[in-house]
Amino acid sequence: MGVEGIGAKVLRKEDRRFITGRGRYVDDMSVPGMKYAAFVRSPHAHAKITGIDTSSAEGMPGVIGILNGQQLQGDGIGNLICGWAVSSKDGTPMKMGAWPALAVGTVRHVGQAVAIVVAETQLQARDAAEAVMVDYEELPVVTTAVDALKEGAPQLHPEAPGNLIFDWELGDKAATDAAFSKAAHVTKIHIHNNRLVPNPMEPRAALGHYDPAEDHYTCWTTSQNPHVARLVMSAFYNVAPEHKLRVIAPDVGGGFGSKIYIYPEEIVCLWASKRTGVPVKWTSDRSEAFLTDAHGRDHETDVELALDADNKILGLRVGTIANLGAYMSLFSSSVPTYLYATLLSGQYDIPAIHANVKTVYTNTVPVDAYRGAGRPEATYVVERTMETAARELGISPAEFRRKNFIRSFPHQTPVIMAYDAGDFDATLNAGMEAADVAGFEARREEAKSRGKLRGLGMSCYIEACGIAPSKAVGSLGAGVGLWESAEVRVNPVGTIEILTGSHSHGQGHETTFAQLVAERFGLPVDNVQIVHGDTDKVQFGMGTYGSRSGAVGMSAIVKALDKVEAKAKKIAAHVLEADEGDIVIENGEVKVAGTDKKLGWHEVCLGAYTAHNLPDGMEPGLKEGAFYDPTNFTFPAGCYICEVEVDPETGTTEIIQFVAADDFGRVINPMIVEGQVHGGLAQGIGQALLEGTHYDDAGQLLTASYMDYAMPRAWDLPNFKVSTNETLCPGNPLGMKGCGEAGAIGSPPAVINAITDAIGNNDLTMPATPEKVWKALNAVA
Amino acid sequence: MYETSYHRPTSLEEAANLATEKGDEAKYLSGGMTLIPTMKQRLAAPEALIDLRHVGELKGITVNGRSIRIGGGVTHAEVAMSDEIKSVCPGFASLAGLIGDPAVRHMGTVGGSVANFDPAADYPAALLALGGTIHTNKREIAADDFFLGLFETALEEGEIVTAVSFEAPDQCAYEKFRNPASRYAMCGVFVARRADGVKVGVTGAGSSGAFRWSDGEQALSSDFAPEAVDGLTVSEADMMGDIHGSSAYRANLVKVVTKRAVKKALSH
Amino acid sequence: MTDVTITVNGREMKGSVEDRTLLVQFLRGNLGLTGTHVGCDTSQCGACVVHVDGKAVKSCTMLAVQASGSSVTTIEGLASGADLHPVQAAFREHHGLQCGYCTPGMIMTAVDMIQRHGSSLDEETVREELDGNICRCTGYHNIVKAILSAAGASQPQSIAAE
The missing domain is CATH 3.10.20.30 (Beta-grasp domain)
Incomplete structure (x- = not known):
């Protein structure tokens, strides 16, 4: 590697603007004539709208316009959709209820948008929104998926009788039943995977600007995938034709999945801009974010694991009920199915698996992908079950896992996935060594002498990312392909712009992507500019989620760089009168191998643009594009070991040590990769210890601000011990697997396994708040 | 936030006159650490705000022997960093250093906190345990008579907390168990020991705001040691219960946190 | 008005x-x-x-x-001209930011913290004093490291080993 090439710790190019307060987020944007929007939102979880009276609000200072769902539908704006079709096991298609961007007729969760007010100032818009009088006739409410499936439960959508969206299965039921009939031991456990609120620190925002002179729309929005937003808003929601709509996602302050989706607010701001004749900006406050950003997780699962007399796994049976909230968000159907059940084999050789998943409507905020999306839920199921089985059998959890590890690759699981590479012993060994598992019992004794309960828990996770092979996901119901595109524009002076369809909202693409150029041509990263987040600049792209920007996004860049390199070599060979095969590019020079004949990189680039001396028939210029479609998912895996100390008097858990030994394949920038792991761990530990939602019986979200939703603070977290092992992924040119979600996927079961080990009671749900731990302790005392 | 009008008096008299003039719809604004967030949520809508931060009479910390007087306008940060207070009553200074976060401590004031009497506010526990006095522009009120119930104090319309005062005890300490979300006290206990006995002030746990735990006081008065409260039970019926902690859990915390406060006091 | x-x-x-x-x-x-x-x-x-x-x-x-x-x-x-303030520089050096949204508040809090504590800052104090600053990206690990570094304070053993 060069000093800035692959594997180098290069400080981030993007940092300067952020640390000096010059980042540009959507709410920082201003266009001439811009006005402000506030939404009128439902205070009820389930109600019929019997009237909307805007008369007094219309007369309030600064009010420009108030628009509702009838007008939206009248203008032909389409309903929001779920873009991944999943069918029930009997073949019936999923039952999608109508979701207009502004409610028409019925509201189904607290916070659903009913009308928009546009006014001169933000404060005036809010004042007027409060003065819009909406008459509601309240309807019965259901907030949990289990209750929603019960006979006589309140019904949300006429399209979905019994609130059931689909009843889906994966795997071989007969083979699984047969495996259980031979079992020497069966471990059973019920799993609750708590509903989370993603909470990127930048709240969502949208600025819609319709320009009547050009009949053109521009939308600045907090999006992880602006091209997808443009496609969906034009093709499905009929907001604007695709060629007349520019979507810009500038600096975006974190996403974690919640900014993948196209929400009612950006649709309505664009539409309202045309209707009112002014650019319209809306900025969510945190309270609105809690009530409208797609939530994550919310599964109830029963698991059974069948083992033979030698403690080898025979089969796994999983039944899950997933709460999708009041409406089907954009990718909501894929999360508890193809991103979940396909990972239920974990790191283990399991001959038979059967999973049944029911997805359900409730009067809660829609649920969709949140960091990890399905894979944390799968990992939690598998790793809590493995730990429980080991404890029941009285054997070492590490040895039990080791006994069942998959060791030969490729490995076809019974649940679609074909693991291409991995070395699970290596990460387990690395984790156990870093965590000094051998010394744990002595530390437990020492803690006991101080009146504290120490526990150790591990989690051996595997996940699938690099989402995703288009043909494969297409056959599973996805409405889009999941390739990525890139364009490499070499300027006449030799500097380079890379236009990518990936979107950076904290991941450091401006640095990591530039390192590919440093590696390839020996140019400094400062000579490379990464362009992303603007549909007018970047050809197309599928965006950033599912830890795909490395394995998929960078692979597209590599393919484009291949073409640039080939052309540059042709030009140099022609000028230097050498054989193309003898040309090498390094340290910013284009040389004939084994001679002193060479050109500067900039000379080749300038030559491409002056076109004075190009090979016959060659087009001038040096600019290449590529699309990359992966051939398989990638499979990051690792071993996480958590050591906790529980205060038995208060139930407080302190994380003494957290070890993460990951295998992400090739690491481009170790500093950035470690940072991704730290952040993922914080969110996973947050899920395990702190974060959770509570709805009351009326469907009011009680945990709707940081006063009640416990966000991890610095005080809650330890310093992390992270390391990586590189088993290269054979499926992409860089051998990368992806690192963005692993921390959030692998950590929750490690934490809960540690606490339950400490307290000697396995019956504990997330978040393991001090009170819950205290109660669980008292239950065994 | 609804519309409001802002006023900046520079004397107590001017402030009180403004309050009389504006009537019910006026509110004093001290550090604003509770009032402004409440107004932002549109849960409070005073038509007039009377800013007390520029009233000179509310400033200043005076320590005379073991007598401590802290002006109503003194910030939590000033209390926490006061060498004078630390030298005679370190437990009180350390309590101030546990309120909110550094930015909140730079703005929030003793007077504002006392007057607002949030059920999870920290000072009330200390003032109850210290047998403190709340001084207003009209009178002096003993802490026991001042804190009446949830957000309810003996303050009358327009009355301003000008200072709090107390005698430093022989030993004291504050222990705080935080709500994991808000970081306010889920249970905060201030213990103060004097020759004539021990007082225990508890905040965050009680269903009607901060209170004195008399059973604990009796037990600790005869034996100032953590184990002294072991045999006691705290009535769940008097405890607050919410999504963060049931009344049973809070009842347990009162005991546990008291023990830790005692331990801390003994180590000072 | x-x-x-x-x-x-x-x-x-x-x-x-x-x-x-x-x-x-x-x-x-x-x-x-x-x-x-x-x-x-x-x-x-x-x-x-x-x-x-x-x-x-x-x-x-x-x-x-x-x-x-x-x-x-x-x-x-905070910066004087093109020169970064030492806390800004430390956040970059130690990768104490990702999306950048919480960063301005984090840095302003850190500067204030260092003004009050100087090089006597330790990990526990830094974590305690970050109570009013939430970051969703970094898990705070590198923020703590950056603040200690900018303060000229010693890193905790677990971090110093990195």
């Missing part, structure tokens, strides 16, 4: 605001200083931290009229 005069980053700025205008709204809306962010509405996240008369405060919990006559430093005023 009330006229306010606030010295912002060394320059006297005048404006006319509704009394209910928050300091952060004045900085962002009237002055275009958009480096100060808003991440919550309950005064907890700290994305809006600025210095008022030399002390860290939450500009979302102070009215612009309250700040009239005061001196305010925002993230934009």
Whole structure:
């Protein structure tokens, strides 16, 4: 590697603007004539709208316009959709209820948008929104998926009788039943995977600007995938034709999945801009974010694991009920199915698996992908079950896992996935060594002498990312392909712009992507500019989620760089009168191998643009594009070991040590990769210890601000011990697997396994708040 | 936030006159650490705000022997960093250093906190345990008579907390168990020991705001040691219960946190 | 509307605001200083931290009229010219930021913390004093490291080994 090439710790190019307060987020944007929007939102979880009276609000200072769902539908704006079709096991298609961007007729969760007010100032818009009088006739409410499936439960959508969206299965039921009939031991456990609120620190925002002179729309929005937003808003929601709509996602302050989706607010701001004749900006406050950003997780699962007399796994049976909230968000159907059940084999050789998943409507905020999306839920199921089985059998959890590890690759699981590479012993060994598992019992004794309960828990996770092979996901119901595109524009002076369809909202693409150029041509990263987040600049792209920007996004860049390199070599060979095969590019020079004949990189680039001396028939210029479609998912895996100390008097858990030994394949920038792991761990530990939602019986979200939703603070977290092992992924040119979600996927079961080990009671749900731990302790005392 | 009008008096008299003039719809604004967030949520809508931060009479910390007087306008940060207070009553200074976060401590004031009497506010526990006095522009009120119930104090319309005062005890300490979300006290206990006995002030746990735990006081008065409260039970019926902690859990915390406060006091 | 005069980053700025205008709204809306962010509405996240008369405060919990006559430093005023403030430089050096949204408030809080504690800062104090600043990206590991480094304080053993 060069000093800035692959594997180098290069400080981030993007940092300067952020640390000096010059980042540009959507709410920082201003266009001439811009006005402000506030939404009128439902205070009820389930109600019929019997009237909307805007008369007094219309007369309030600064009010420009108030628009509702009838007008939206009248203008032909389409309903929001779920873009991944999943069918029930009997073949019936999923039952999608109508979701207009502004409610028409019925509201189904607290916070659903009913009308928009546009006014001169933000404060005036809010004042007027409060003065819009909406008459509601309240309807019965259901907030949990289990209750929603019960006979006589309140019904949300006429399209979905019994609130059931689909009843889906994966795997071989007969083979699984047969495996259980031979079992020497069966471990059973019920799993609750708590509903989370993603909470990127930048709240969502949208600025819609319709320009009547050009009949053109521009939308600045907090999006992880602006091209997808443009496609969906034009093709499905009929907001604007695709060629007349520019979507810009500038600096975006974190996403974690919640900014993948196209929400009612950006649709309505664009539409309202045309209707009112002014650019319209809306900025969510945190309270609105809690009530409208797609939530994550919310599964109830029963698991059974069948083992033979030698403690080898025979089969796994999983039944899950997933709460999708009041409406089907954009990718909501894929999360508890193809991103979940396909990972239920974990790191283990399991001959038979059967999973049944029911997805359900409730009067809660829609649920969709949140960091990890399905894979944390799968990992939690598998790793809590493995730990429980080991404890029941009285054997070492590490040895039990080791006994069942998959060791030969490729490995076809019974649940679609074909693991291409991995070395699970290596990460387990690395984790156990870093965590000094051998010394744990002595530390437990020492803690006991101080009146504290120490526990150790591990989690051996595997996940699938690099989402995703288009043909494969297409056959599973996805409405889009999941390739990525890139364009490499070499300027006449030799500097380079890379236009990518990936979107950076904290991941450091401006640095990591530039390192590919440093590696390839020996140019400094400062000579490379990464362009992303603007549909007018970047050809197309599928965006950033599912830890795909490395394995998929960078692979597209590599393919484009291949073409640039080939052309540059042709030009140099022609000028230097050498054989193309003898040309090498390094340290910013284009040389004939084994001679002193060479050109500067900039000379080749300038030559491409002056076109004075190009090979016959060659087009001038040096600019290449590529699309990359992966051939398989990638499979990051690792071993996480958590050591906790529980205060038995208060139930407080302190994380003494957290070890993460990951295998992400090739690491481009170790500093950035470690940072991704730290952040993922914080969110996973947050899920395990702190974060959770509570709805009351009326469907009011009680945990709707940081006063009640416990966000991890610095005080809650330890310093992390992270390391990586590189088993290269054979499926992409860089051998990368992806690192963005692993921390959030692998950590929750490690934490809960540690606490339950400490307290000697396995019956504990997330978040393991001090009170819950205290109660669980008292239950065994 | 609804519309409001802002006023900046520079004397107590001017402030009180403004309050009389504006009537019910006026509110004093001290550090604003509770009032402004409440107004932002549109849960409070005073038509007039009377800013007390520029009233000179509310400033200043005076320590005379073991007598401590802290002006109503003194910030939590000033209390926490006061060498004078630390030298005679370190437990009180350390309590101030546990309120909110550094930015909140730079703005929030003793007077504002006392007057607002949030059920999870920290000072009330200390003032109850210290047998403190709340001084207003009209009178002096003993802490026991001042804190009446949830957000309810003996303050009358327009009355301003000008200072709090107390005698430093022989030993004291504050222990705080935080709500994991808000970081306010889920249970905060201030213990103060004097020759004539021990007082225990508890905040965050009680269903009607901060209170004195008399059973604990009796037990600790005869034996100032953590184990002294072991045999006691705290009535769940008097405890607050919410999504963060049931009344049973809070009842347990009162005991546990008291023990830790005692331990801390003994180590000072 | 009330006229306010606030010295912002060394320059006297005048404006006319509704009394209910928050300091952060004045900085962002009237002055275009958009480096100060808003991440919550309950005064907890700290994305809006600025210095008022030399002390860290939450500009979302102070009215612009309250700040009239005061001196305010925002993230934009921290660096002198092209030279980064040592805390800014440390955040970059130690990868103490990802999406950058909480970063201005984090840095302003860190500068204030270091002013008060100097090189006697330790990990426990840093974590405690970050109680009013929420970061969703970094897990705080590198933020703690950056602050200790900028303070000239020693790193905890587990971090120093890196």
